[in-house]
Amino acid sequence: MKLGFIGCGVISTAHLEGLEQLKKDGKQTFDLTAVCDLRLDRADAFAVEAEKRLGSRPEVYTDYRRMLEHGGLDAVSVLLDHDLHHMVAEDCFAAGVHVQMQKPLAISPSFGRKMLSDAEKYGKVMTLSEPSVLGADNVAMARAVRDGIIGSVYMIMDYATVTLRRKFFAGTAWRHMKGRAGAGWINDHGVHRTHFFTEVNGPIKEVFAYTEIFEKQLSDGETTIRPTGEDTSVTVFRFANGGLGHWMCSTAAHGEGTGGVWIYGSKGCFRPGRYAALEDGKIIPISEIIERYAPDVVRNPAIAERKEPISSAERGLEALGVVFAALESATIGQPVRVQDIIFGKRHAYEDTVIEEMKSFKR
Ligand SMILES: NC(=O)c1ccc[n+]([C@@H]2O[C@H](COP(=O)([O-])OP(=O)(O)OC[C@H]3O[C@@H](n4cnc5c(N)ncnc54)[C@H](O)[C@@H]3O)[C@@H](O)[C@H]2O)c1
DSSP states (O other): OEEEEEOOSHHHHHHHHHHHHHHHTTOOOOEEEEEEOSSHHHHHHHHHHHHHHHSSOOEEESOHHHHHHHSOOSEEEEOOOGGGHHHHHHHHHHTTOEEEEESSSOSSHHHHHHHHHHHHHTTOOEEEEOGGGOSHHHHHHHHHHHTTTTOSEEEEEEEEEOBOTTSOGGGOGGGGOHHHHSSSHHHHTHHHHHHHHHHHHOOEEEEEEEEEOOOOOEEOSSOEEOOOSOSEEEEEEEETTSOEEEEEEESBOOSOOEEEEEEEESSEEEETTTEEEETTSOEEEHHHHHHHHOTTTTOOOHHHHTOOOSSBHHHHHHHHHHHHHHHHHHHHTSOEEHHHHHTTSOOHHHHHHHHHHHHSOO
16 A cells, blocks of 8 residues: 655654554555655655655655645545644545544534545545554453443543643644634544543533633743633533543643543443452453453554444544534533534534634635
8 A cells, every 4th residue: 555644743753653663563554655744844854764764765745736646645644733634635535545634533523524425425435543542452441341341331530631831732823723723622632532432431422511711822932822722621421321421621720730531330440541440359450451352453454454443534523523512512501412513403613613714824
């Protein structure tokens, strides 16, 4: 499979490392033959790094449409800012190329729906790079919880706060503007969490949230912005199977950040990445859970066999739907059904995102 990368920024290096690891493990089903970035210096440097790690130097482009036209590619990995995902995906499908998309799938559920229908229209596969459900420990955890290792799930608690000192998350001002990022951190970081919640315990039915922009101005010393994306959200939700969730995230914490996830069931508690603590006092370490539930995890040649990938774009849309249900709820002051967001019945918040998006020149 001839593979191209569009975008040679921060996360692209992690993907290159992944390709290198697959090659080392003798699971190379691809050749990275082309890379593209608007910035020639980045694309060039990335091609050099790719040659070092994979043994051959990919062609360099600064215009992804040219790369799609001349690269002879089978698939691309799209590693671009959130607001470009839906546009670039359509160009890729139209050029006959499969897509691995970065999270969040898009900056709005309606764009996400369009991407799925474009993939279908052109007969192409779209997967989502969602680390919270990939890898042996995450796959094993989801399978173990669904298998009832902690009984039936009563509640999930997930808290994440970071201290930015009124600077930018990941050094990027755009991540705080909803017209570029879909929302504040509740989208950029939040889709990881909502994808994880639904992977572990099935669909979320209804969501209620309060959100706030506490920090009215952010600056890194050079650039100063007035953020339009929320810096804090407090959310409660109910799963279709009756379980409850309490989820908070904030980039406006001062003095001390925090992070922790607890999944409580009728027989015990799961601490993701660590262990399951059962009511009889038994602690099952994650290593044992991986051995039992995910011995096959690296074998997932989704595109080659056309089987449903673990981290599919459909599941990415569902994750986005939960985030936007929270944002919609905070906008209208009522609980919101996730299905109403996914199918476009409610879109008061989304409308504000698209309006702001149109005001940015691309
Ligand atoms: N899976 C994860 O855990 C994870 C982690 C980090 C980032 N991401 C996602 O990856 C995406 C990129 O994030 P990043 O941190 O690497 O951003 P980044 O800003 O470091 O990189 C984006 C790159 O795209 C280039 N670019 C912008 N417009 C372009 C265009 N039209 N054509 C070609 N190149 C263009 C930029 O020059 C830049 O080099 C985001 O959607 C982000 O959410 C995912």
